[in-house]
Amino acid sequence: MSSISLKDVSAAVMVVLLVCVSECKSMPDPRQREQMLQQELLQQIGGNMELNEAEKRMDSLLYMLKMKEITLSPFPPANHFFKVRHIIQQSPIFKLLQKMPKGAALHIHNSAMVSVDWLLNATYRPNCYICFTWDGSVRFTFSTSTPFPRWGCSFWKRLDILRASLGDVTSFDNSLMRNLTLFTEDPETSYPTQDCIWKRFEKIFIALSGLITYAPVLKDHIYQGLKELYEDNIMYVELRIGQAKAYELDGTTHDRAWTIEVYRNITEQFRANHPDFMGTRVILSAHRSSSVSRVKQAVQEAIEMQRKNPDIVAGFDLVGREDTGGSIWYFRDALSLPSESQLPYFFHAGETDLDGTDVDRNVLDALLFNTSRIGHGFAIVHHPVAKQLSRSRRVAVELCPISNQVLKLVSDLRNHPAAVLMSDGHPMVVSSDDPSLFGTTGLSYDFYEVFVGIGGLSANLGTLKELAINSIRYSSLSAQLQDKAMTVWQEKWNTFIAENS
Numbered sequence: 001m002s003s004i005s006l007k008d009v010s011a012a013v014m015v016v017l018l019v020c021v022s023e024c025k026s027m028p029d030p031r032q033r034e035q036m037l038q039q040e041l042l043q044q045i046g047g048n049m050e051l052n053e054a055e056k057r058m059d060s061l062l063y064m065l066k067m068k069e070i071t072l073s074p075f076p077p078a079n080h081f082f083k084v085r086h087i088i089q090q091s092p093i094f095k096l097l098q099k100m101p102k103g104a105a106l107h108i109h110n111s112a113m114v115s116v117d118w119l120l121n122a123t124y125r126p127n128c129y130i131c132f133t134w135d136g137s138v139r140f141t142f143s144t145s146t147p148f149p150r151w152g153c154s155f156w157k158r159l160d161i162l163r164a165s166l167g168d169v170t171s172f173d174n175s176l177m178r179n180l181t182l183f184t185e186d187p188e189t190s191y192p193t194q195d196c197i198w199k200r201f202e203k204i205f206i207a208l209s210g211l212i213t214y215a216p217v218l219k220d221h222i223y224q225g226l227k228e229l230y231e232d233n234i235m236y237v238e239l240r241i242g243q244a245k246a247y248e249l250d251g252t253t254h255d256r257a258w259t260i261e262v263y264r265n266i267t268e269q270f271r272a273n274h275p276d277f278m279g280t281r282v283i284l285s286a287h288r289s290s291s292v293s294r295v296k297q298a299v300q301e302a303i304e305m306q307r308k309n310p311d312i313v314a315g316f317d318l319v320g321r322e323d324t325g326g327s328i329w330y331f332r333d334a335l336s337l338p339s340e341s342q343l344p345y346f347f348h349a350g351e352t353d354l355d356g357t358d359v360d361r362n363v364l365d366a367l368l369f370n371t372s373r374i375g376h377g378f379a380i381v382h383h384p385v386a387k388q389l390s391r392s393r394r395v396a397v398e399l400c401p402i403s404n405q406v407l408k409l410v411s412d413l414r415n416h417p418a419a420v421l422m423s424d425g426h427p428m429v430v431s432s433d434d435p436s437l438f439g440t441t442g443l444s445y446d447f448y449e450v451f452v453g454i455g456g457l458s459a460n461l462g463t464l465k466e467l468a469i470n471s472i473r474y475s476s477l478s479a480q481l482q483d484k485a486m487t488v489w490q491e492k493w494n495t496f497i498a499e500n501s
């Protein structure tokens, strides 16, 4: 009997194994893989967007630029915006985004819409008084004579006299600017916790108040806000406006109706000089730290204002920190509308990481109250029912990435929960919340974070195009005005593509 050598055996095993690799194992079907990838791409925001030849060229260009951008160290979206703003400003993608017609800005607060340099300059106007508060902040007021005590301040100094007495006006002015913005070189040490930064945040709004509610400043401030948006290629804005009353030099104050008329007048003035700007609408807002009866009053006033000024008043919102303020459910009585009224709501909801608490249920409650959009909705991914409702009712989430990062809900923007919403084609718009506090202007910085960070490499020109279109389609403009805005936007978009592809 001829013996079979060990060598022969192992050779035979090898043959069997080799045959198995190609015939026994089940290798995934590459076509199925391709199909799955395509399916996901189609589902993401902008996935269904048809691109023409020029747009495809631009898309390839953006992809190449982004490939380069993700090798940057530090990679901007992974870092605190304050530390990388100067790097973003040099980015070729950012420069393209600045030129891109972005449509509308739907989530901006009126008190924080201009750059801080402009605010400082406003303190140089005649009759400006300043007061230094016990807690290291400032208050401003304009007056012909020594001001009445306001905001707990009884000791006012006239700013021009004070400045004339100072050796180093520049460092004084820098300290004033620090009082009016959160922007700083070392955000992690300056703002170690959410509590700490929210305290500073609310303080800034109080410091700003006397400056920007002085009637002449208010008017120029609105104009400047529109100008900064327009220069960033935004064509329409919806502003959350607070309850502070405008005042004159002699201390007299104006009511809400007057302020609304000013918004209308200044917008008309701006449109006369920039006919392709579509306008301003305002969302009247009350602070969530107010009492139920106060909010009830504010809702009633909003109903009346909206009825009288349907062209410019879009609806109502509750603002301020959700974690410490009253929840929507807490205010349910104040927010329940008489049946004949149809005041639209635009609630801030889910700007929190307190998963499972009453605050966290604001996203559900906002939808129960038929909100038209959801401000932030950072927590919505934890709520499948709210997410489903928001999608089926086309209630868009207003994503403000830089705001969420600065207010410490997320540090590396690649981990922002909106990444889930983006890959799922959820209704969404991009906005900037409080540009003067975060050191941004317009929407380009936030678009950059969304496009390069949150959306990652899969976000493409289709994504940007859909986000811009969304901002018009999810606005409170009538269907007819939306169509008009779309026509104007499309023309700008075509020019943008032609000039940059």
Ligand SMILES: *[C@@H]1O[C@H](CO)[C@@H](O)[C@H](O)[C@H]1NC(C)=O
Pocket (backbone or CB within 6 Å): 118, 121, 122, 124, 125
């Ligand atoms: C600064 O304010 C003055 C009015 O006080 C105005 O004339 C001037 O144009 C402003 N400059 C800038 C850069 O805004």
Ligand SMILES: *[C@@H]1O[C@H](CO)[C@@H](O)[C@H](O)[C@H]1NC(C)=O
Pocket (backbone or CB within 6 Å): 132, 136, 137, 138, 172, 175, 176, 178, 179
């Ligand atoms: C605000 O301005 C005052 C007066 O110049 C200054 O003492 C204080 O440090 C400033 N606050 C901040 C947060 O920079």
Ligand SMILES: *[C@@H]1O[C@H](CO)[C@@H](O)[C@H](O)[C@H]1NC(C)=O
Pocket (backbone or CB within 6 Å): 258, 259, 261, 262, 265
């Ligand atoms: C708005 O403009 C109209 C027309 O120019 C003017 O009569 C009215 O006083 C202005 N309103 C305010 C509040 O400035």
Ligand SMILES: *[C@@H]1O[C@H](CO)[C@@H](O)[C@H](O)[C@H]1NC(C)=O
Pocket (backbone or CB within 6 Å): 336, 337, 368, 369, 370
């Ligand atoms: C929300 O809208 C639905 C459908 O129109 C309506 O039945 C319901 O009463 C509204 N809810 C509130 C709180 O307004």
Ligand SMILES: [Zn+2]
Pocket (backbone or CB within 6 Å): 107, 109, 348, 375, 433
């Ligand atoms: Zn906001």
